[in-house]
Amino acid sequence: MLNVILLGTGNLARHLFEAFSQSEEVKIVQVVGRNLNDLAWFSHHTAVSNDFSEIFDADVYLIAVKDDAIGEVSNHLSDKNGVVAHTSGAMEMDVIQSERKGVFYPLQTFSKGKKVDFNSIPICIEASDGEVLLLLKKLAVCISENLHVIDSDQRKKLHLAAVFVNNFTNYLYGIGEEICLEEGLSFDLLKPLILETAEKIQGISPKEAQTGPARRNDEKSMQNHLKLLTNEDNIALYTLLSEAIKNVYEKEL
């Protein structure tokens, strides 16, 4: 049995708490955070504290707070014997002060109230030494079968890639919604297409899956589309994305 303490009370902390609660190999012995309202949710299931000088002892301390606060939270753990790991995609492992440290980064987007199946979520692990690595692996397999050992440089790139496929993609969905609503059309019309686009690349590379006017250098269609756009940002995005796609595929035409 691994005793774990969660530092942080946000979306990720909640999802981790729920995932670990389903494992018989892990016990969350305490949740520590500043926000009393958020702590209340956890207090029905485990010990909670908003005092960072009253942290229990545990095998692993998982820091699930905003990137900027990780260093400060880790300072409160510098005299602990357990492993201290943060859960951020963008921060280096060395932002943690402790000697026995690591990273435990679940590569997924977490929303309030929407359950995710941890089992297929990639858990990206980094560790200060072999013993810590074994411990974090043992922890990861309790909630996911999708385990990866990844160093800080790789993880930063992965986090950057995630911004493109998640944050930026979601923004494009928003443009789609905006165009629909302007025409009095329901955004529901685009939802099956959005799902299929995401499902398609589960099996084939996006490079192969690429279609559309820019892919086939269909200038007429692109000009017609540009005439329909009124928002300056959307015009600039349409132009830049089309140019980028043309640059990749022009050799094939």
Place this chain on the structure above:
Amino acid sequence: MLNVILLGTGNLARHLFEAFSQSEEVKIVQVVGRNLNDLAWFSHHTAVSNDFSEIFDADVYLIAVKDDAIGEVSNHLSDKNGVVAHTSGAMEMDVIQSERKGVFYPLQTFSKGKKVDFNSIPICIEASDGEVLLLLKKLAVCISENLHVIDSDQRKKLHLAAVFVNNFTNYLYGIGEEICLEEGLSFDLLKPLILETAEKIQGISPKEAQTGPARRNDEKSMQNHLKLLTNEDNIALYTLLSEAIKNVYEKEL
């Protein structure tokens, strides 16, 4: 029973053929196209011809060819009594010469070899008159429960929106793959995130679902990301998408 003739032999024609084949209300009496190799696939199931002067009589002629060829194909049908409809998102209904005409646009991305469930695909219909509209509706409900009457202007906007959420989104997936491969990481790492991003907006608006450094105007993270990018197109895209997101959300911060 509706007798239908398919003009065209590409991906969409194949998917339509397969979908209609499952309905007892529709019979594809002929498939007409130029490419003999592609016609061979259909020839096991129905009559085929590569001679546009030998088109049978039918209730509906569905043109599923490239946008540029729709007008020319419709010329071969000008003396027919049946309804002539094209299947394009981007072309006006009036590109068809016949009097009894319409549009039958399934809003989805179709790939070779990947089955799609037509039942949830929005079929966008336009018609020259009420009688034609009824006929096309009758045809649409044979393969989908998701039926929408949409005029040419609306459909063009919808097609533009589809370029953002499908073609451009897929290109962002490709950038994600590229960044992974450069670091020796598997693109598989991003696949659960890609699916979850698409699934999330089935229930909530993309405007609400937006997260990431640009959303919270986290200049430090954005600068760090830009330092990691080497491809000029990707740098320009990161900058433009982040600026656009900031423009939308800055009032909320």
